[in-house]
Amino acid sequence: MNYKQSKILLLFSVLTLVGCNLSQSVVAKPLQQQDLQTKPSVLPTQRNTSNSETLLTYKIETYDSQVMNASRTYGVSLPPGYEQNPKQRYPVIFLLHGGHGSPTDWFNQNKGQALKTLEQLYTTGKLPPSIIITPNGNDKRSSSPYRDPEYIDGPNGKVSTAIGDELVKVVQSRYRTINNPNFWAIGGLSSGGWGAINVGLHNLDRFSILFSHSGYFNDKSGPANSPIFYIKTIPLQAQKRLKIYLDSGTSDIEELGEAERFSKVLNQLKIYNLFRQFPGSHTWQYWRKHLADSLTFVGEQFRTSEIANMADILNINQNSNTQKN
Numbered sequence: 001m002n003y004k005q006s007k008i009l010l011l012f013s014v015l016t017l018v019g020c021n022l023s024q025s026v027v028a029k030p031l032q033q034q035d036l037q038t039k040p041s042v043l044p045t046q047r048n049t050s051n052s053e054t055l056l057t058y059k060i061e062t063y064d065s066q067v068m069n070a071s072r073t074y075g076v077s078l079p080p081g082y083e084q085n086p087k088q089r090y091p092v093i094f095l096l097h098g099g100h101g102s103p104t105d106w107f108n109q110n111k112g113q114a115l116k117t118l119e120q121l122y123t124t125g126k127l128p129p130s131i132i133i134t135p136n137g138n139d140k141r142s143s144s145p146y147r148d149p150e151y152i153d154g155p156n157g158k159v160s161t162a163i164g165d166e167l168v169k170v171v172q173s174r175y176r177t178i179n180n181p182n183f184w185a186i187g188g189l190s191s192g193g194w195g196a197i198n199v200g201l202h203n204l205d206r207f208s209i210l211f212s213h214s215g216y217f218n219d220k221s222g223p224a225n226s227p228i229f230y231i232k233t234i235p236l237q238a239q240k241r242l243k244i245y246l247d248s249g250t251s252d253i254e255e256l257g258e259a260e261r262f263s264k265v266l267n268q269l270k271i272y273n274l275f276r277q278f279p280g281s282h283t284w285q286y287w288r289k290h291l292a293d294s295l296t297f298v299g300e301q302f303r304t305s306e307i308a309n310m311a312d313i314l315n316i317n318q319n320s321n322t323q324k325n
Contacts, residue, residue, distance in 0.1 A: 044129045058115065058134075065166060067162040074135050075107060077131075088176065091131070094186040098149075099191050114132065117292050118132065121296065140157045141156050151163070186211075193212030193216075197210050209244075215246070244271060245293075246259040246263055259275055260275065
């Protein structure tokens with residue numbers, strides 16, 4: 001097989017895999033490790049590193065929010081080898097907390113234990129090394145024993161814009177990110193699951209991968225912030241770019257019903273989605289166990305986007321060579 005035939009075969013394989021992404025409720029098969037070696041490559045790969053490079057940590061950072069007119073915080077965990085590879089850029093995942101929560105919840109050993117999950121996914125190759133951001137979801141009311149965060153632009157603050165646009169710009173300015181929405185994901189739990197879908201849908205130029213654990217999709221604030229209604233109003237091209245993951249515990253009756261109804265709407269709109277239900281209820285035990293499932297889905301979408309990116313480059317090179325000939 002000559003070089004030109006090899007390129008045509010690779011392009012055909014790439015386009016076939018990308019085409020699978022249009023099927024509903026079916027996850028693209030993860031790429032094998034040798035596929036990741038193909039150049040040009042966008043995503044980082046897990047390297048053989050020292051223990052000091054693989055041990056994940058997080059810290060809380062602060063920035064001045066013009067949108068909220070206040071100092072805001074967020075948690076960040078940088079991928080292994082970040083400091084040792086200054087030319088590498090990384091995909092980004094936002095993890096939103098739920099009611100009465102804070103940016104530390106997903107990292108807390110008594111709650112989300114996200115670092116443990118991330119280490120396992122990086123090691124197994126199910127998720128490429130990523131920049132993990134845990135935004136502060138509290139509005140001007142702050143946390144209260146009676147209310148969930150309002151992940152909307154409303155009377156208590158423009159939280160959706162603060163997270164979905166302003167914080168994105170802060171992260172892009174402070175870290176080496178891949179500035180392409182196909183490599184940005186946002187997800188969360190409970191009201192943070194609703195918030196992630198809502199913020200993502202209102203910032204489609206920032207995120208294309210959305211996920212929710214035990215979330216709801218019909219909010220009391222109205223249809224503009226109820227994804228089950230609002231998603232019908234977004235442009236068709238934007239709908240085609242979306243990849244959405246939903247799960248809920250079988251004992252979490254109300255949230256399970258919300259996810260089932262939302263998934264049906266997504267299927268009617270032919271929006272790529274995966275809905276899963278697992279034994280469990282509205283607890284941290286459930287969420288920390290199934291974070292691996294949502295992040296595996298995210299990793300698969302990152303890989304699919306990388307294949308599409310490689311196909312585009314191959315196509316450009318093929319066209320360039322044709323014009324020269």
